[in-house]
Amino acid sequence: MASHAPAAASERPGAPSRGLESFTYDDAIVRLFAWATVIWGIVAFLVGVVIAVQLAFPAANLGLPFTAFGRLRPLHTNAAIFAFAGNSIFAAIYYSTQRLCKARMWSDKLSRLHFWGWQAIIVSAALTLPLGITQGKEYAELEWPIDLAIAVVWVGFFGVNFFMTLIKRRERHMYVALWFYIATIVTVAMLHVFNNLWIPAGLVHMVKNGEMPSPELVMKSYPIYAGVQDALMQWWYGHNAVAFFLTTPFLGLMYYFLPKAAERPVFSYKLSIVHFWSLVFIYIWAGPHHLHYTALPDWASTLGMVFSVMLWMPSWGGMINGLLTLRGAWNRVAADPVLKFFVVGVTFYGMSTFEGPMLSVKLVNQLSHYTDWTIAHVHSGALGWNGLMTFGMLYWLMPRLFQTELYSKKLATAHFWLATIGIALYVLSIYAAGITQGLMWRAFDETGRLQYPSFIETVVNLIPMYWIRAVGGTMFLAGAVMGLYNFIQTWRNRPEQYEEVVHQAPALNPVFEGQAEQGGFFSGAWHRAWERRPVKFTVMVLIGVAIGGIVEAIPMFLVKSNVPSIATVTPYTPLELAGRDIYVSEGCYNCHSQMIRPLYAETVRYGEYSKPGEFIYDHPFQWGSRRIGPDLAREGVTNPNAFWHWQHFENPSLITPGSIMPSYAWMLKAKLNFNDIKGRVDAMAMLGVPYGPLVEGENAVEHARRQAAEIAFEIESSGGPLSEETQDTKAIALIAYLKRLGTDLYKDPTTVNAQNPFGDFKSNREVTDAHD
Amino acid sequence: MSAEQKKDSIVHDDLLDHNYDGIQEYDNPTPSWWHMIFLGTMLFSVFYIVVMHLSPITRTRYEVLAQHQEAALEKQFGELRRIPLGEEKIRKALENEQWVAMGATIFEERCVLCHAEGGRGIQGLGLNLTDDVYKNIETAGDILNVLTNGIGTAMPSQRANLDDNEMALVAAYVVSLRNTNHPQGIPPEGKPIPPFFSDTPTEQPASGG
Numbered sequence: 001m002a003s004h005a006p007a008a009a010s011e012r013p014g015a016p017s018r019g020l021e022s023f024t025y026d027d028a029i030v031r032l033f034a035w036a037t038v039i040w041g042i043v044a045f046l047v048g049v050v051i052a053v054q055l056a057f058p059a060a061n062l063g064l065p066f067t068a069f070g071r072l073r074p075l076h077t078n079a080a081i082f083a084f085a086g087n088s089i090f091a092a093i094y095y096s097t098q099r100l101c102k103a104r105m106w107s108d109k110l111s112r113l114h115f116w117g118w119q120a121i122i123v124s125a126a127l128t129l130p131l132g133i134t135q136g137k138e139y140a141e142l143e144w145p146i147d148l149a150i151a152v153v154w155v156g157f158f159g160v161n162f163f164m165t166l167i168k169r170r171e172r173h174m175y176v177a178l179w180f181y182i183a184t185i186v187t188v189a190m191l192h193v194f195n196n197l198w199i200p201a202g203l204v205h206m207v208k209n210g211e212m213p214s215p216e217l218v219m220k221s222y223p224i225y226a227g228v229q230d231a232l233m234q235w236w237y238g239h240n241a242v243a244f245f246l247t248t249p250f251l252g253l254m255y256y257f258l259p260k261a262a263e264r265p266v267f268s269y270k271l272s273i274v275h276f277w278s279l280v281f282i283y284i285w286a287g288p289h290h291l292h293y294t295a296l297p298d299w300a301s302t303l304g305m306v307f308s309v310m311l312w313m314p315s316w317g318g319m320i321n322g323l324l325t326l327r328g329a330w331n332r333v334a335a336d337p338v339l340k341f342f343v344v345g346v347t348f349y350g351m352s353t354f355e356g357p358m359l360s361v362k363l364v365n366q367l368s369h370y371t372d373w374t375i376a377h378v379h380s381g382a383l384g385w386n387g388l389m390t391f392g393m394l395y396w397l398m399p400r401l402f403q404t405e406l407y408s409k410k411l412a413t414a415h416f417w418l419a420t421i422g423i424a425l426y427v428l429s430i431y432a433a434g435i436t437q438g439l440m441w442r443a444f445d446e447t448g449r450l451q452y453p454s455f456i457e458t459v460v461n462l463i464p465m466y467w468i469r470a471v472g473g474t475m476f477l478a479g480a481v482m483g484l485y486n487f488i489q490t491w492r493n494r495p496e497q498y499e500e501v502v503h504q505a506p507a508l509n510p511v512f513e514g515q516a517e518q519g520g521f522f523s524g525a526w527h528r529a530w531e532r533r534p535v536k537f538t539v540m541v542l543i544g545v546a547i548g549g550i551v552e553a554i555p556m557f558l559v560k561s562n563v564p565s566i567a568t569v570t571p572y573t574p575l576e577l578a579g580r581d582i583y584v585s586e587g588c589y590n591c592h593s594q595m596i597r598p599l600y601a602e603t604v605r606y607g608e609y610s611k612p613g614e615f616i617y618d619h620p621f622q623w624g625s626r627r628i629g630p631d632l633a634r635e636g637v638t639n640p641n642a643f644w645h646w647q648h649f650e651n652p653s654l655i656t657p658g659s660i661m662p663s664y665a666w667m668l669k670a671k672l673n674f675n676d677i678k679g680r681v682d683a684m685a686m687l688g689v690p691y692g693p694l695v696e697g698e699n700a701v702e703h704a705r706r707q708a709a710e711i712a713f714e715i716e717s718s719g720g721p722l723s724e725e726t727q728d729t730k731a732i733a734l735i736a737y738l739k740r741l742g743t744d745l746y747k748d749p750t751t752v753n754a755q756n757p758f759g760d761f762k763s764n765r766e767v768t769d770a771h772d
Numbered sequence: 773m774s775a776e777q778k779k780d781s782i783v784h785d786d787l788l789d790h791n792y793d794g795i796q797e798y799d800n801p802t803p804s805w806w807h808m809i810f811l812g813t814m815l816f817s818v819f820y821i822v823v824m825h826l827s828p829i830t831r832t833r834y835e836v837l838a839q840h841q842e843a844a845l846e847k848q849f850g851e852l853r854r855i856p857l858g859e860e861k862i863r864k865a866l867e868n869e870q871w872v873a874m875g876a877t878i879f880e881e882r883c884v885l886c887h888a889e890g891g892r893g894i895q896g897l898g899l900n901l902t903d904d905v906y907k908n909i910e911t912a913g914d915i916l917n918v919l920t921n922g923i924g925t926a927m928p929s930q931r932a933n934l935d936d937n938e939m940a941l942v943a944a945y946v947v948s949l950r951n952t953n954h955p956q957g958i959p960p961e962g963k964p965i966p967p968f969f970s971d972t973p974t975e976q977p978a979s980g981g
Contacts, residue, residue, distance in 0.1 A: 099793040175790075175792040260793075265787060265798050268800040271803075274802055298833065310814055312813055313809050313813060357813075448847040449877050454884075598833050600841060607933060638882070639928070641925075718925075718926070746931075746932050
């Protein structure tokens with residue numbers, strides 16, 4: 001092929017010529033991923049619009065368990081990330097890798113397994129999340145059986161197929177897009193595995209009690225980490241899901257499709273090298289910036305912050321290389337919708353990667369954390385960068401995949417403008433909402449008291465902005481629907497039979513026969529050599545991405561001073577544990593934090609700041625990331641009234657006029673499965689939670705029933721319904737948990753036995769025996 | 773910067789011999805401002821760690837919080853802070869309209885969940901505090917007991933929520949609510965009690981004469 005110009009690093013002209021091999025590319029798999037991208041994209045945007053409307057108009061929660069915001073929000077984020085962006089990067093990778101390697105994907109069968117396996121995972125997510133089956137960790141909500149499926153599909157199908165294609169390639173050097181794909185595959189695998197180490201409660205129940213667990217319990221798992229450590233692992237994962245699922249593969253996408261569409265050489269190979277390695281090395285450290293001023297030790301928080309600040313230029317390296325590649329092609333941007341999408345997409349990347357480091361500075365984060373500012377930030381990334389890059393790619397790709405002209409360029413341009421204006425409306429209104437609420441939370445009047453002491457005042461203020469956001473999101477959705485129509489029409493113009501182009505290239509000699517490059521470190525010659533060795537390259541990437549996580553995680557697990565223990569902190573009672581699992585299942589963490597930061601405005605509003613030692617039994621941690629409603633870390637101290645909670649669940653806006661919380665009236669009727677509690681307690685005991693005698697026989701169930709009866713009686717005596725009607729409901733368990741929240745700190749250490757807190761528990765049987 | 777280095781940082785648009793599916797690459801240098809800012813962020817990071825974690829002037833976030841708390845207490849309560857919790861403290865709070873207003877604000881933050889706005893009460897949750905009968909207290913000082921210890925499961929202790937000053941202010945506000953008879957008040961419950969402060973020696977003319 002003409003691409004092998006004689007030069008330092010190409011094959012020596014005099015080398016024995018190897019036979020030309022003929023091959024075709026598998027575009028059918030790219031067509032599948034491309035369609036899946038558009039369709040899941042529309043689903044993700046639609047759910048986004050629905051939950052946006054729910055915030056402005058809470059009746060849209062419909063009062064049903066599976067349509068409440070707390071359950072749908074994870075569906076939206078998972079669909080946007082793993083279904084829309086996921087299929088998009090697979091389309092990009094399958095199309096470009098074959099061409100960059102001059103090789104068909106190694107196995108058509110693995111390609112299909114990957115495609116259908118991934119779609120099955122998406123469908124299972126769409127079914128389980130509305131059913132409240134969740135791990136309660138953001139963007140890692142999918143429960144353990146789906147986790148296993150993800151690992152198999154990602155590593156076993158996708159990873160093996162990709163790396164075997166690299167090994168069997170016919171192009172000597174790996175282009176920068178492939179570097180980014182490599183980083184994506186190995187890092188996402190690492191993040192996924194280490195953030196999803198759990199114990200399935202159903203299995204424990206089956207083994208220990210010899211009973212068939214309920215379907216609910218079968219799907220339930222507890223992470224092996226708790227509290228501070230779980231938080232660190234989760235945001236190491238969460239932040240790097242952004243890094244290695246939404247950034248590196250999209251940079252790879254950009255490096256292939258943008259120069260292709262612009263028909264211009266990439267601005268700087270050197271910049272590619274420097275920004276690639278600095279990006280993958282630095283990104284992985286940045287996770288703790290999601291936990292500023294929390295119970296996470298300050299040193300980890302500082303590492304998260306400074307590495308985020310240092311991440312600014314590595315990120316901008318990608319933007320510069322993208323935008324400067326368009327030098328000399330700007331006149332075409334005006335005419336070509338593909339380039340329009342790319343230019344604005346890359347610009348949004350630049351904006352959000354400036355904003356990210358800024359938000360990670362602790363002082364800025366004091367204001368922005370828990371507000372909509374973060375939501376605006378991620379949407380400028382997700383809609384602006386991931387969304388526009390995806391649609392730019394699709395408008396370039398679809399006519400090529402269907403071997404015809406794009407049905408309507410005008411419609412594509414209209415999609416571009418609709419999407420861009422939609423993003424602007426979305427982002428600007430939510431910036432305003434975030435900053436407004438952040439300032440209101442910390443505003444003091446002239447007497448030195450909170451100016452808006454009641455949380456609801458800071459909520460009702462945002463409703464107009466929420467409406468504008470919903471309009472912006474609807475515009476983005478409408479653009480995507482126009483895209484779908486355009487693609488369908490393009491597809492209808494496809495030829496009877498796709499022409500299958502046969503390409504030819506010589507096979508690579510396993511030994512590099514060319515001349516190795518000369519030059520010092522800054523010449524990049526060493527890197528050119530790495531580009532010839534995919535396995536070595538992958539190992540170096542793996543080392544690069546592992547360091548940050550290891551340095552942050554190991555001390556957090558091993559050094560005791562990071563989580564000083566508190567003598568009065570004891571495990572949740574069986575009923576509280578069941579209630580906590582409901583809290584997790586309903587996705588309460590999507591709107592309520594459980595983390596009071598040591599900032600005066602916060603301790604005044606919510607009470608004593610949260611201590612690391614308070615969370616040692618929290619599997620998983622539930623600190624949350626957004627306060628759509630108030631913090632609940634000290635709910636048991638400030639608002640332990642069971643009847644209040646009972647009525648509040650029934651109709652929140654009756655108790656708090658203006659409340660946007662959905663009604664949970666169904667929970668006042670839903671029965672709690674007490675038998676499951678055994679499995680829950682046993683699984684927690686396996687994780688080292690000191691449940692003492694409660695793991696024996698029916699003790700846990702009995703303990704739970706007694707506590708439930710007490711709370712039900714409290715409600716009855718406050719004028720609520722009869723305790724017989726309430727004591728076996730889910731609401732009672734959840735109330736038990738809420739009454740417990742944050743109270744341990746105030747207990748008398750002389751009356752608490754933290755080592756064996758349930759040691760004095762006597763089951764009814766024992767009590768009867770004693771009487772005999 | 774030597775002439776050689778200067779040459780290195782100029783965009784020449786020299787094409788490399790790279791060609792991947794038709795994509796070519798220039799041998800352009802990384803922009804020098806990119807290097808400068810990258811280096812700047814590294815220096816900032818070192819500086820930040822040294823100043824915030826290793827220097828003697830460093831204050832932890834908890835020290836900063838304590839300082840803010842102290843300043844806020846002084847601003848809000850001034851001389852009231854120095855009177856121990858008791859009826860005297862309530863009386864002092866009542867002298868100042870602003871303090872009673874603060875008591876009202878605290879009430880709005882902590883008490884309206886059950887006692888409703890203006891203390892009119894919610895059937896089954898909280899008593900009407902605007903009438904002339906009381907269920908759990910006989911003197912103003914008893915209000916402090918109720919706040920400190922709660923009443924069984926009917927009312928939670930506020931010990932963890934309010935400091936001594938805040939308790940006195942809320943108590944002062946509750947004292948001020950007596951006989952205001954909120955139009956939407958729930959029916960009275962309890963028994964009549966003597967006027968507040970009637971049995972303690974005070975400087976009030978009524979008992980001082």
